[in-house]
Amino acid sequence: MLGDRDVFWCRELTKMHEEFTRDALSIILSLCKDKKIKGESVFIIAGAASEPEISDTDIKELLRLFKKSGGKSLRDAVRSISTEHRIARSTVYKQALKIWEKI
Numbered sequence: 608m609l610g611d612r613d614v615f616w617c618r619e620l621t622k623m624h625e626e627f628t629r630d631a632l633s634i635i636l637s638l639c640k641d642k643k644i645k646g647e648s649v650f651i652i653a654g655a656a657s658e659p660e661i662s663d664t665d666i667k668e669l670l671r672l673f674k675k676s677g678g679k680s681l682r683d684a685v686r687s688i689s690t691e692h693r694i695a696r697s698t699v700y701k702q703a704l705k706i707w708e709k710i
Contacts, residue, residue: 610632
């Protein structure tokens with residue numbers, strides 16, 4: 608769900624046996640797997656990497672696939688693509704009109 612993000616793990620802060628670990632989430636999980644961890648822990652998890660932007664060509668291809676399948680209307684296709692790729696509906700809608708030949 609989170610992916611293998613960078614994590615900063617602090618254990619037993621301000622105490623005699625305080626511990627700091629910075630690594631990928633998968634590595635930290637493998638370190639903890641067989642240990643019995645006692646005390647308090649704080650995890651600081653890096654934010655998600657930004658998704659690469661989708662190109663106009665990719666948008667057109669997706670719209671063509673939606674139109675060919677016949678399962679979604681122009682409105683549904685625009686909503687689906689704009690939501691999934693986090694782009695303005697108006698951007699997708701302009702291209703969808705050309706593909707659905709409604710202009």
